[in-house]
Amino acid sequence: MRSRGIPPALAEHEIFYTEQAPEAADLLGRALSPARLSLGEVDSQRFAASLHGVRLRDVSLLHLDFGIAADLDMPSMGPYYAVHMPTNGRVLCTHDGRTIECNPIRAVVTSPGMEMGMQFAYDSPILVLRIEQEALTSHLTRLLGGTLSQPILFEPEMDLTTEAAMRWTGAIQMLHTEIFYEDSLVQRGHGIGSIEELLMSTLLLLQPSNHQARLVMPVEPVGKRVVREALDYIEAHLADRVTMTDIAKNVHMSIRAVQQGFREELETTPMLYLRDRRLERARADLVDGLPRDGVTVTDVAERWGFNHLGSFAVLYRKRWGESPSETLRR
Template sequence: MSRLKKLGFIDVHRTTLPVRRRVRSRGIPPALADNEIFYAESVREAARLLGKALSPATLALCDDDAHMFAASLHGMRLRDVSMLHIDLGIAATLDVPAMGPYFAVHMPTNGHAMCTHNGREFEANPIRAVVTSPGMALTMQFAHDSPQLIIRIEQEALARHLTRLMGGSLSRPIVFEPEMDLTTDAAMRWNGAIQLLHAEAFYPDSLVQHGQGIGPLEELLMSTLLLLQPSNYQTQLLLPAEQAGRRVVREALDYIEAHLSQRITMNDIAKSVHMSVRAVQQGFRDELGTSPMLYLRDRRLERAREDLTDAVPSDGVTVTSVAERWGFTHLSSFSVLYRKRWDESPSETLRR
């Protein structure tokens, strides 16, 4: 199995027996053409599987077209960013009572869908996307022949990335404005990031296909969304407070991120920001509620999990090699910390 096919939130193995296709899915990006997750002609089965890929939902069809229903889902995942393509074929209403722990940008590639989300009702079409936020209800009334490309970003990853960009912890959950105008000059940067994702996922010799460059590509997508799409943090992000403590923390976080696989001491971090050890420690306590070395340990645990999740049998990856790569010299201690954080052992993650 390719590392890009390990979605995690839905089983990527064929979910139904081969069936005669009523329709051929339209507009599937070439990068996803061979990554079919499911094809279903049963409304109940399609709703169940869409609920695993998105969030538990109900699906209702127009009675006149019900006999023509055929749904398909294609998808791939980097680490915390996934690209999905959903095609219901005919007019249908998808009702999600509460979105799961992720953000999503729904971009119709044809047709349109009337959407209700975050107190707003508007039409999504090839020039206007829907940006969803976790925990909120979403209703989409799909017109006939209205497939969608969806970029899914896990909530924890985006919050962690925004924390690093701002140099301080978040005081409230991130909430985006639901409408995204894809015709603006600024939106071209988002479109460019999506095209880069397509190219990296499509070409077999790309860096991403070999497990390299995934982090920077995800950071590009997350930064682009945070900077371009209005949210309850956009003003604060574009005009950061120039508090000394926050500036020190932001620079220290950048240093830690750039040297995660190397030996880092408290003195190294302090020297990188031209401040005393005590000042850096105080800044982390004030802005993040933790210490620099605990933050460093947690980030290394997260990178170790990423490596274990990305691994495929042909890589020959072992738990020991991953632990050592990220500075954990005692395997037993690493396993205890890992299980405490994710409620599973490193070897269980590797086998999935």
């Protein structure tokens, strides 16, 4: 039974196509992680590898197809989490000491730095949802209201037939739709953050991990509750003028108590956290913006509360290693 081919939303977004196995391994190494690719003798002359995909900001949707049977070994996954979902056939995956048959009803979730082995059966293309490690860690930190004691580590096997997993499938379909339609919010550079946060939250809530219990059934000390409520307030007022008095008033605690909570849970101060989140939002606008559409560094900086352009540029370069104008021009 032949697969239905490349998802329509990705069909016009080819990253590479090659009929040479060494070249395919090299290109996959650049796109995903350094990899070794080996083919069986049967049908090896018919080998053709293709990778299609799009990246929003911190979330990418990729489609990998070898056509024939192939073995792909990645000694160390890159700094990202990924959900591997075959759209046809089967892929035997070895990850975190487990071997799992991955197919259209069973996916595999990988964590950074671990070895990943994949044995592709004939006609077994795979859809990969990739989330950058830093983004997922930051998102979970905001949800929990505190720093993580250890990196996120997911249970590798994901059963796509459960009722809970239907929400994951729905989130993927929403992403596909937003990418496919030219007049969608995402295509117009809006709502990208919301889509990414939906995907990250859904994965964190549904897939077992070493932090899921804290997220699903949190038992919060007063300090953690204060920090979480302060983070919610800051997130909702990033574009507004916010003072320590505003934050303390809205969480019904003293300024000192809020500051102490941030030091203990996040190892920072409320105002430094606010500044960092504004820098992240400014970068997102610059990445999405196009100079021909009238987007300027000055407008973006002022939108997120940076009224001194020189200071904004210094902070921006220190955080990302490039100037705001360089980001806008890319």
